[in-house]
Amino acid sequence: MANYQNGDAAAAGMLVDTLSPQFFRFFLSQTRNRESADDLLQDFWLRIHSARHTYRNPEPVLPWMYAIARRVRVDQYRKNRRRAGHEFQVERLPDPAAPRAADEGNVDFETLLASLPESQREVLVMLKVSGLSVDEVARATGSSAGSVKQKAHRAYEKLRALLKGVGNAV
Amino acid sequence: MQFDVPGRVSGATPDSASVKRIRAKLMGAATPIRPLPSSGAMMALSVGVFVVMAILLTIPFGFQGFSRLTPGAAAIEYSAVLLLALALSGVVVGQMIPGSRRILGPVAGVVLSVVLLSAMASLLFPVFEMRNFVRQGIPCLRLGTLCAIPAAGLIGLAMKRGFVTDTLQAAIAGGALAGLLGIGVLALHCPIVNASHIVAWHVAVIAVTSLLGAISGWCLSRFV
Known part of the structure; x- marks a missing residue:
């Protein structure tokens, strides 16, 4: 993470490769939808990039990342809820599987x-x-x-x- | 019966094309940045700005409150305000840094401030005179709240330098610190050394500004 803050592109790539599966699983457990989890993961990494100056080196990196991941998820939830408020159902949808x-x-x-x-x-x-x-x-x-x-x-x-x-x- | 732990969640992997895209984007945008200073440095800076602002905002109204106090009472009262400013600065800084260790939450910070300031006023100025209670009190509440506005603006700007993960909590913390600045101005300006007046009208400033912070934080998190 410190190398990433210093502008090391390889460190950024390594972070994405190493931690993406873990955060994808976190988002998947919250949304239970692969597409939404992929979208959240993208948004998450963009936020990590814009907030990377708030990480201080000796501090543990995972709590910092999970705090940002939670914010991403909450924002997505609110966005969906707002969107749902503007939408209305035009026909009856099929019943979900048991x-x-x-x-x-x-x-x-x-x-x-x-x-x-x-x-x-x-x-x-x-x-x-x-x-x-x-x-x-x-x-x-x-x-x-x-x-x-x-x-x-x-x-x-x-x-x-x-x-x-x-x-x-x- | 088996407990299928490595099920769809625990064994799932993201779409590799999506990960490649993110990777390329981040690697292309990797430029050196300067991390935020340590929490201690930010808290010290915040208290320094707090003192300077409190003095600057009191200048137009005068330091009648300061001249009414005995050296001992002044030392205790201003030390308590400074200590609370340090504690609330810590709360604000904690809200700016994701995943930071939080010893005191914003609501606990407000409660601590109200209890400590009320207890201190009751012990230092044990006069509970109720004459002209509302007539003298309203201008103090108004002045304290008005002085909190520029402080809240400055805190809001400072918070934008960090990454706020909980807008509501951050807004309560910001409102509390801004309100404490209003109390600081009143402690320097207001010549009424009466416990009932201080508890009801000075300490109320922090409750009002925290509530305003909570309302604005709720609106920001819901509609922005």
Whole structure:
């Protein structure tokens, strides 16, 4: 990141190659749509470029990037909501397919994540999919470590209850 | 029963053409930039500007409040305002830097300021005279709030140098620091050393400006 700030083009390329999959998964877990996640990833890197002066070298880079990623996602959500407010449905759309909750005993992680509230899902993805520490998640979300632990705990409780329900059904 | 962790989310990869495009764009635009100074340096600069602005804004109205205080009371009152200015500057700087460690949130900063300033006024000036309470109070609230406006503009410009990730929180923090500047001006100007007057009309400035900050932050995040 420091090399990127110094204008090293190769460092910029390396950052994009190394971190794009991780942030794509973060956006995918929030939007559950590949196209939207790709769009968000592009927007994210443009924001990283314009905000690169706000990174200070010895500080951990991932919380800085995740804080920007969250902002990108929130902006996109608001843009979509505003757009949805101006649009109206002209005809009845086909019913969506039933969620793939239990498929011969396999439980889809994505479906389970989707059942969580957005703040809990975000914390869980950062902790368990991206591998950030509690302190790093607290920095990225602008909250306290206690609040992150509480959200993660609630998410685990909810997932445990869901898995129990699926187990009983199977 | 299996728990399918490496499912569609955890194993997904972005479109390679899209990544190549981003890569080319960023590599083409990679130019050297100067990172922001350390948080400590920005906080020190902010407190310096706070002091200079408070003095400059008091000059047209006069320093009657300063001359009414005993040296001990002045030292305690101005030290408390400076300490809070440092703390709120830290909150504002934290809002400008994504992923920075936040010890004090903007709302907690406002509550701390209100509690500390009210307690200090009650201990330093234990007079609870209510005569001309509203007639004397309204001009103080108005002056403090008006003095906060240029400070809020300056804080807004400074925040544009950073990258605000939460507009609402940042606007509350900015409003609180601007309001504290208004309180600083009143502490230098207002000659009324009466706890009820200070708590109700001086300390109220920070509550009003934080609320105005919250409203403007909410509007910015919703409609801009």
